[in-house]
Amino acid sequence: QKEVEQDPGPLSVPEGAIVSLNCTYSNSAFQYFMWYRQYSRKGPELLMYTYSSGNKEDGRFTAQVDKSSKYISLFIRDSQPSDSATYLCAMRIGSNYKLTFGKGTLLTVNP
Amino acid sequence: KAGVTQTPRYLIKTRGQQVTLSCSPISGHRSVSWYQQTPGQGLQFLFEYFSETQRNKGNFPGRFSGRQFSNSRSEMNVSTLELGDSALYLCASSWGLAGGDADTQYFGPGTRLTVL
Numbered sequence: 696q697k698e699v700e701q702d703p704g705p706l707s708v709p710e711g712a713i714v715s716l717n718c719t720y721s722n723s724a725f726q727y728f729m730w731y732r733q734y735s736r737k738g739p740e741l742l743m744y745t746y747s748s749g750n751k752e753d754g755r756f757t758a759q760v761d762k763s764s765k766y767i768s769l770f771i772r773d774s775q776p777s778d779s780a781t782y783l784c785a786m787r788i789g790s791n792y793k794l795t796f797g798k799g800t801l802l803t804v805n806p
Numbered sequence: 807k808a809g810v811t812q813t814p815r816y817l818i819k820t821r822g823q824q825v826t827l828s829c830s831p832i833s834g835h836r837s838v839s840w841y842q843q844t845p846g847q848g849l850q851f852l853f854e855y856f857s858e859t860q861r862n863k864g865n866f867p868g869r870f871s872g873r874q875f876s877n878s879r880s881e882m883n884v885s886t887l888e889l890g891d892s893a894l895y896l897c898a899s900s901w902g903l904a905g906g907d908a909d910t911q912y913f914g915p916g917t918r919l920t921v922l
Contacts, residue, residue, distance in 0.1 A: 729910065738810075738896050738913035739849075783849065792837055792900065793862045794911060798848035 701797025810914035829897035837902030
């Protein structure tokens with residue numbers, strides 16, 4: 696079983712839709728959770744960073760962490776064509792700087 | 807503030823050759839991590855350097871090595887290249903201090919290596 700599982704998609708939605716992206720993990724030692732966005736031929740760009748269980752909101756993006764279920768989510772409201780990218784969840788254990796990534800979900804938002 | 811830079815951006819090599827990739831972190835960042843990204847395996851951690859010392863290592867063969875200089879710039883070397891080494895190699899930098907939002911990693915654009 697991989698440490699981090701992420702549905703690779705692809706996911707195609709109309710502009711304005713609410714998008715839900717999810718990851719599950721098996722290692723309960725993970726403490727820090729991140730979502731990165733990666734456009735084609737670019738490096739990943741940090742979108743959201745969370746530590747505790749619960750919700751964290753930043754504009755149209757909401758990150759949700761449920762440590763008891765080992766489940767994290769990213770919600771995108773009012774999705775835009777510019778949101779079309781691969782979304783990667785990542786997590787790490789405490790002060791260990793190794794990030795463990797999901798394989799990424801390819802999202803396309805159609806105008 | 808300038809972001810993480812990587813050179814070269816693209817590289818074509820043949821099997822058996824060796825290659826060196828370079829990464830310049832964000833000013834003030836002391837930790838540099840390297841990742842390999844392939845369609846099949848996704849992003850996989852190679853190693854992390856902090857203050858010129860390797861602090862973490864992933865599960866890659868010894869053909870993959872790295873180093874960090876006193877100015878925090880880092881290089882990664884792959885010897886005896888194999889076809890399977892074709893990938894996007896990403897470097898990420900952070901402050902390198904334990905805990906907190908300040909320790910998030912910021913990625914460069916990557917070096918795309920093609921092995922023929």
